[in-house]
Amino acid sequence: MGGRLGYVVFYEDWQLTLSDPLSVIAFWEAGGDHGMASHGGFLGVILALYLFSRSREISFWSLSDN
Numbered sequence: 023m024g025g026r027l028g029y030v031v032f033y034e035d036w037q038l039t040l041s042d043p044l045s046v047i048a049f050w051e052a053g054g055d056h057g058m059a060s061h062g063g064f065l066g067v068i069l070a071l072y073l074f075s076r077s078r079e080i081s082f083w084s085l086s087d088n
Contacts, residue, residue, distance in 0.1 A: 028065055 030039060030046050039045060075082040 028063065 071086060072082050075085045
């Protein structure tokens with residue numbers, strides 16, 4: 023899911039995204055010529071770590087430092 027989000031943010035036409043917002047979660051679409059964006063996957067991991075740290079009441083920075 024993070025890869026798809028990265029593709030939409032960095033490569034997708036914003037007019038298309040605004041006209042069809044559900045296309046953001048269409049992870050089965052590879053994204054044209056670019057494929058899935060690895061930096062989007064990285065952002066997805068960061069988001070997952072943040073949500074995990076909040077659910078366990080752990081500091082995000084101490085979790086990511088170890």
